[in-house]
Amino acid sequence: MKLSHLKVGQTGTIVAFTDLEMSVKLMEMGCLPGEVVEVERFAPLGDPMAIRVAGYQLCLRKSEAEVIIIQ
C-alpha cells in the first residue's frame, strides 16, 4: 500500500520506496524503512499532505508520498 492512500489519522510502517532518487531525499528527512508514519492532515485543496514521522511533522506532495510503500 502507498502512503498517499492513507486517510487522516491512519498509521503505517515504511517498508520500501519505488523511486531511488526520491528515496534519498526522503530518508535524509527521517523517512527510513521501519519508521512508523501517521497522516496528520491534508492541505485544504487536498494536496500536499502532512505526516508525523521521526518525532516531527513533515509535509510532502501526494506524488512524493506515492513512492513510499507502507504496511
Add this chain to the structure above:
Amino acid sequence: MDIKVALVGNPNTGKSTLFNRLTGLNQKIGNFPGITVDKKTGVAKLSGDKEAEIIDLPGTYSLYPKSNDESIVFQVLADKGNSSHPDVIVLVTDASNLKRNMLLYSQVADLGIPMILALNMVDLSTKQGIEINTDKLAGKLGVQVVNISARNNIGLDKLKEAIANTTKIATQINEVDLHFLAPEAINAIKERINTDNNYYALQVLHQHEHLTFFDEKDQLEIEEIEQSHHFESSKAQAAETIARYKHLGTILSDVVIDKGTAKKFSFSDKLDAVLTHKVWGFAIFLLILFIIFNAIFAWSSYPMAWIETGFGWITSSGHEYLPAGMLTDLLLDGVVAGLGGIFVFIPQIAILFAFISILEDTGYMARVTFMMDKIMSKVGLNGKSVVPMIGGLACAVPSIMAARNIENWKDRMITIMVTPLISCSARLPVYILLISIIIPSRNIMGIVNIQGLALMVMYLVSFVAAVLVAWVMKVVIKSKEKSYFIMELPVYRMPRWKNVFYTMYEKSKTFVFEAGKVIIAISIILWVMASFGPGNRFENIDKKYESALTDTTKNTDHIKTLVATEKLENSYVGILGHFIEPAIRPLGYDWKIGIGLITSFAAREAFVGTMATIYSVDGGGEDSTTIRERMAASVNSKTGLPVYSFAAGISLMLFYAFAMQCMSTVAIVYRETKGWKWPVIQLAYMTTMAYLAALVAYQLLK
C-alpha cells in the same frame, strides 16, 4: 582574526538567531564567488581579547545539495583554499529533534574538520520532556557538546569558551566508515587527489561537478574513475543514509530519553486545525495579507513623506546656499535626487520584511506554502510566491527581495520575473491621472463609479498577466533542479523580536548599498540627458527670455516655467522623445509622451512630474487638476485630434501596466540574481509585452 568558525545545521534550528547573538550588528553580507548565494559573516568576541570570524552557511539537511544554496556548504568545507574554509565548525542542532539533525553532524564529522556540537533550544526540549545526557554524548562523539538556547541567550558564553578551547586537530571519533560502498573507486580517488580521508574521497565522487577548485584535467580524471568503477551516486547515497541512521540509533539510544512525545505537539496541532482549515485557513490568510498590504501601502506613506520632504529640503536649501553652477546642479538634481529615490523605499522594505520575518519565525510561512502549493504550482509558482506577489501591489523592490525565501531556483526565478507585473503603488498616480482624463466620472447602477471600476480592471489585468507569464515561463525555463516539496512543518513559536529587527536592518542596508549603485548611475545619466542639449540651443533659449525675465512688469515665475519647458524640449531627452516618435506613433503617442516615457524609466510616477513640466504647469508642481486640464485640452498638431483620446489613454495605461518603468526593480533583480542576464530578459519581455498590448489596444479602439 584569531579563528574562523562556520555555523552548519538544518533549517529551522535557530542558526541565524545564534549568528545574530554571536555577532550583534557587527556583520556583513558578501558573495560566495560565482554563485548567487549571500555570504553572511560577522565577528564575535571570545573570552580575553580573542576574536572569531563567524560564517553563517545556508541551512541544509545533508551534505548532498538539493539546491544552489545548499551546495555552498560542501564547497566551503571541502576546499581548504576557500577564503571561508573554517578552522572550527559549530554544528547547530535542534535538541527536540536530535536524531534527524545528527545525520548532518555524522556526515560533517567524517570530513575531519575540528568541530563542536551545539544543542540549541534545550530549554524547549527539556520542557517537552526530552532529556539529553550531554557528557555521555560528548564522550561517545569525541567532541565538545554545548547546551544553548540562542533565543533566550543561554549558554552562549560556554559556546564561546568551547570555540576558544578547540584544538587545531579534529578530535571526533570517525562516525561510519563508508569505504565498503565503493572500495576501488574510493582508493583511486584517494590516490588521485592525495587524501587519506575515505569520506572526503567518496564525496568527491558524488559531487566533484560542483567543486570549482578542481581544474578541467582533474574533473576529467575523476569522471573517468567514476565511470570505470560504475559508481552509482543515488544508490550510494541511499546506502549511506541508512548506515548513518543505524549508527546514530546506537549512539543516541542511551543518551536521549524522551518522556513526552505524546503531548508536545498538542498545541501546534490545535493551531493547525484552525490555521490550515478549509475555510478559516484561507480567511485568516487573506486577513493577514490584507494587514501586510495595508501596512506597506498606508503605514509606510508617513515615513516616505518625511524622507521625500527631507531630500526636498536638502535640494532647495542646497540651491539656495551653494554657488550656482553645473556641479551644484549635478550634485543636487542628479546625486541627491537619486539618493532620495533610493531612501524612499526603505520604509516599505523594512515593513514588508518585519512581517515576513514574523511569519517565518512563528512557523506560519510553512503553513502558507502548505495551503497554497496546489494552486501556485499549477502556474509554475510556489506556495511561497504568494507573499512576494501580494507585496508587489505596494512595491516590487522589497517583494523581489522576499523571493529569497523560495528555495527552489526555478520557482524563485519565475516569481522574480512576474512580480513587477503586479500593479504597484507607483503606477497609481499615472492611472489616476489618465483615468480622470479619458473616463467620465459617472455612476452606473447608482453606486458603481466607472472611474473606480476602470482602476480595478487595471489591477485585475496585472494579476492575469502575471499568472499567464508565469505559466509560459514554467514551460520555457529549463532547470536541472528537481522540484521537491518535502519540507519540515516546524512547531509554532513566538517570533523573536530581535531577529525581526535585524532582518529589517539587514534588508534595508543591502538594498541601499547594492541596488543603490545602479540607481545612482541611471539617475545621473537621466539628469545629464535632461539638463543638456546639443550645440548652443540652451544658450539661445536663455537669450530669448533674458529681457522678459528682467522685466518686472511681467510674471517671472511663468516665464521661468516656459524656459524650463523649452529647455526640456531641446535637451537630449527631448530630442530622444522626437526621435522615438515614429516608433510610438502607432501606439497613439506624440513626442511629448515619448519624453514622459523616457524620464519615467527612472520611476513611473516621474511621468506625472514630466507632464507638468512639458505642459508648462507653473512651479513644476504636481497639481493634477491643472495638468489634467492642459493634457485633456492638448491637440495633436498634425491630425488636429485630441492627444489623449480614449484609445491613446487606454494604450498608455496598458503600456505602464506592463513596461518595466522602474530602475530600482532592474537594480534589485540584478542584485538578487547576481548578473545582468535576468534583468535584461525581464526588461526585454516586459517592454515587448507593453508595446504589443498598447499597439493592439490603440489600433482596435481608435
